[in-house]
Amino acid sequence: MKFGVVVFPGSNCDADCLHAIQTVTGQPVEYIWHKSGSVDGFDCIVLPGGFSYGDYLRCGAVARFSPVMKPVIEFARRGGMVMGICNGFQILTEAGLLPGALHRNKNLQFLCHDTYLRVENNTTPFTCRASEGQVIKIPIAHGEGNYYADPETLRQLEENKQVIFRYCDPHGEVTPEANPNGSLNNIAGICNEQGNVLGMMPHPERCAEAVLGNTDGQLIFQSLLDFWQRRCG
Amino acid sequence: MVMDPKVWREMGLTDSEYEKIVEILGREPNYVEVGIFAVMWSEHCSYKTSRPALKTLPTEGPAILQGPGENAGIVDIGDGQAVVFKIESHNHPSAIEPYQGAATGVGGILRDIFTMGARPVAVLDSLRFGELDNPRVRYLFDGVVAGISGYGNCIGVPTVGGEVYFADSYEDNCLVNVMCVGLIDQKDIKKGVAAGIGNPVMVVGAKTGRDGIHGATFASEELSEEAAERRPAVQVGDPFMEKLLLEACLEVIKTGYVVGIQDMGAAGLTSSSCEMASRAGTGLEMDLALVPRREEGMTPYEVMLSESQERMLLVVEKGTEEKVKEIFAKWDLDAVVVGRVTGDGILRIKEGSQVVAEIPARALTEQAPVYHRPTRVPAYLEEVQNYPVDSLNMPHDYNEVLLKLLASPNIASKEYAYKQYDYMVGLNTVVTPGSDAAVLRVKGTRKGIAMTTDCNGRYCYLDPKTGAAIAVAEAARNLVCSGAKPLAVTNCLNFGNPEKPEVMWTFWQCIEGMAEACRALETPVTGGNVSFYNETRGNAVYPTPTIGMVGLVEDLDKVCTQGFKQAGDAIFLIGENLPELGGSEYLKIQFGLEKGKPPALNLELEKKVQRFVLDEIKSGLIKSAHDCSEGGLAVALAECCISGGIGADITMVRRFRGDALLFGESQSCIIISVDRHKGVELVKKLVDAGVPYTQLGTVGGDSLIINVVNPGCTGCGGNLVNLPVKKIEETWRGAIACLMK
Missing domain, CATH: 3.90.650.10 (PurM-like C-terminal domain)
Structure with missing residues (x-):
């Protein structure tokens, strides 16, 4: 299974994603330059965190016009696995691959700390190794992670079980206190209707090694590999 | 013409x-x-006033690959690798336009590091402001933190540590000192x-x-x-x-x-x-x-x-x-x-x-040009140093005092600031902000690098020479507590107008103290930055010679943190607690006094304590280690409890007044914990090494309990502190956010 990590100008979690994928899955992984016109040969594409093009405009609003986004969108439409983390999630919503948008955090500050997530749907390629309702600890680091969608879209997301992760307390209770940024319905991550495109604000690559004190992030990369090898999902 | x-x-x-x-x-x-x-030829670029003093600092050592004079210092960490690091001030711009002033401070120091060919891996910020009850101070504090956050987070270099102090002397002239640490293969040095x-x-x-x-x-x-x-x-x-x-x-x-x-x-x-x-x-x-x-x-x-x-x-x-x-x-x-x-x-x-x-x-x-500017002992010194600290009334309620200290912005958790910094990007941060020092791994090796910034400006105001020496000693102690051997220093010297002989005198005194401590602790100075003219309407900031220090952790499995680890573990104080209330946060909080002589520093004892603690962290005997600093022994114990999420039961002999025992800020003191069965082994080693110590008590329970006994005086002993850890933590964690509302 071959992973590709897209490098936009201003991406800063590209090296981290590459490292985590290598460490957890042991599979080949390469960078994909933002000017690249093709994503042929890759089985899973990761849009990493960072500040693409400085994000001086709405986050991700410029990156979605990068040449590489055309083949990424086609890849996703063909059912290819695409995962956007943090800025990657923002880019996916701007590119129309995922519904909704990410507003500024409710307290208007950048926030970096651990959060607890409840796995709401374990039938996707990104979560097939999890049990439903499992609580994992994954850190956030963003200024604009406050998920918003209009009521109709939100209803559909919930109905189709497209909400994959929800901010919760350590016991799995979805409470207002556990919501760091004001996201509607405590949403931390969603997928598209087909289930092959995931966007999430928390950073699983930051907690995938014991030396960093937390390995909960491994679950997501391991799920991707196992799904590909038809061992789960 | x-x-x-x-x-x-x-x-x-x-x-x-x-x-x-x-x-x-x-x-x-x-x-x-x-x-x-x-x-x-401006002071900022030429160092025309500071050069004669800077020349007296030790700058050489076996690990030093690049001393002062380049864009940054470089220290050998073995395996053909090196650490590149430097600290710089951005005080004046930040006092006028806090967001951009601080942001470009980060940008500038990052360039100093990557211009040497190194990849920046960490940023630390040493910040000083006036008191938070002033709305303009809150504006400056928020702006500076947002500026650091805005620049550092975007470029993707984690902000892993630093310090924030609040004192009136910085009200109009905040200090923003930014340190950057980079990693390089020695063959790539430019x-x-x-x-x-x-x-x-x-x-x-x-x-x-x-x-x-x-x-x-x-x-x-x-x-x-x-x-x-x-x-x-x-x-x-x-x-x-x-x-x-x-x-x-x-x-x-x-x-x-x-x-x-x-x-x-x-x-x-x-x-x-x-x-x-x-x-x-x-x-x-x-x-x-x-x-x-x-x-x-x-x-x-x-x-x-x-x-x-x-x-x-x-x-x-x-x-x-x-x-x-x-x-x-x-x-x-x-x-x-x-x-x-x-x-x-x-x-x-x-x-x-x-x-x-x-x-x-x-x-x-x-x-x-080089200027040998005149010096004169400031008139205020005698008055503040001779203040009769011992004549002050002792507190009735030690619980109340401890909570007040924990809520003091100088001691309270700095989470309000560091939550806004991305301290994890890069996947290297092993010890996150809030401990004695930050520790980063060096990918592909078992090594780690530890880093800290330290300076108590009040000590330097009360006794510049001792204060600057303490800044060095405390930085080294913080690294040792995390399991790192201190390697080298970068300094950021923030002072008032050097054309005033009194300011120049404090500058020289600080350099003397710093030089002495750097020699004793074998941590040479590799460069840094001097910032004079931190003065408004004739009022200079406290002399603030910020020390940035890096150290090497040989084996990441032996990284140590401050939190108590397990119920039943035995708690010891390594070093010697003396009746020293001068310059303490306690005096400020309880009496509104920034007076007295700061605690003394015995560099021989400091070395002994540091060597012992580092050796026994490496041997695996010591399970937690935390430096005693502002707020003294009681605050340090409280912090060990908060970080460990567990209580402690302490009993001490009352050898001098209780407030000095609990809240005095004696130097060279480290609180450690060891397995309950290893207490005897530890004591034997301490005695052999000739290191003073006190057995304090036991880890366990949900509360911090501090009792004192007074042999030969029935009825003098008793319980001084009994507080649930939860209450301690709430007070400590929420204080700054509460003041910023």
């Missing part, structure tokens, strides 16, 4: 300095040349030298605009009432541009095409060009018409003095220009040949075919 004296005086040159320029050139300088001399006659000189990165002209001069005078008018001298940062510049520079350095490289920081193109030529003993010829510009109609003077951010000056091997341009083009950046290295030692600036300035490069650097 003879120049009007007003011209050079407005640029900050004295009449005698102007005469010296005429003497060096053998003629009257023109306007551009005066501007160039004025910035290069320096700021313009070597190789005929080699092309290139300007790369952002375009040059009119921003920040005379920023260095602005940083070399007191902040006046009209300072706000200087806002245009503050630059605006573009972290996205810097991210591209960082990646492009590291890529081009890897190719071997680069001969020398330097950041265009203070005094922009002027300082980078003459410093690179001066170091190499060469000259430079540049045509300013070729420099990419942000706006039209800029004069040569403006181009030379612009402090537009995110620019670098490169000298590359002749014939590689096109390949270098290709790499920068890949990152959508300008890279333009603007001149070449010459053999005549002259900085020759042209605009097209016309020569607009011609100055010997060394005249701007080596030949800058």
